[in-house]
Amino acid sequence: MDVSVSGAGAINYEDRLLMIEQQELESQQGHLPPEIYCEFIALYLLQGDLNNCKLLWKRIPTEVKADCAELASLWEIGKCLLKRDLSGVFQKCNGHAWSGVTQNIVDDLKCKHKEKCIDLICKTYSTITAESAASILGCSVDECLTLSAQLGWEIEQDRKTLRPTKQQRKANVSIDNESHLQKLTQYISFLET
Incomplete structure (x- = not known):
């Protein structure tokens, strides 16, 4: 950013x-x-x-x-x-x-x-009303239904109940072990002085 x-x-x-x-x-x-x-x-x-x-x-x-x-x-x-x-x-x-x-x-x-709220809903709810999801996401029910469709959540026939699907975790970014080791060494050196 x-x-x-x-x-x-x-x-x-x-x-x-x-x-x-x-x-x-x-x-x-x-x-x-x-x-x-x-x-x-x-x-x-x-x-x-x-x-x-x-x-x-x-x-x-x-x-x-x-x-x-x-x-x-x-x-x-x-x-x-x-x-x-x-x-x-x-x-x-x-x-x-x-x-x-x-x-x-x-x-x-x-x-x-908003991303955190979506992740929270996916982790917490197997079903949730569109009204409750909209309240959590800070949007209207219609916007919530549109977002739910984009996320691939099941929308019941009555358009009042959602079934969030678990989000796919992004692959862990490779960790630069050398830089972490250098930071750890600096930290330990600092503690020893």
Whole structure:
């Protein structure tokens, strides 16, 4: 996943997160502009790093939180994720007009969350009502039925009951053993010093 940052070209979300973390450390009094805080929280949410997101929210100055509606809206998404409110995440993502880079990150977050919800439904339910699935997926019943057909789920005659099929697991990506060994060696060396 890439994000275009003004003047910097397309960069990886993980790299951008590291840049913002470094920027926060180097800034005077550890404060950033509100739009950077928005991007910061959105990136933590996208990565599923709710602990760091929560800690970031606590250290953002109160006046910045009060003045930036987008920041508060992002935190609402974070609270839904913390409470495991699946449909609430979609409602909060769709309930705000996001700006620039934040819009791209929120769009990617919605896609990632939808994939997780689909996987959860497949693992959890042998049958589910279309209404319940639509609620979990944050969409209308008609959209849910269309998505179900695309996923190859059985749709009963009454069009009210779905039979999700188990998703095929993607083949494990080959692991670069040499890089893992190097990281482990560095970690052990660090512990020994």
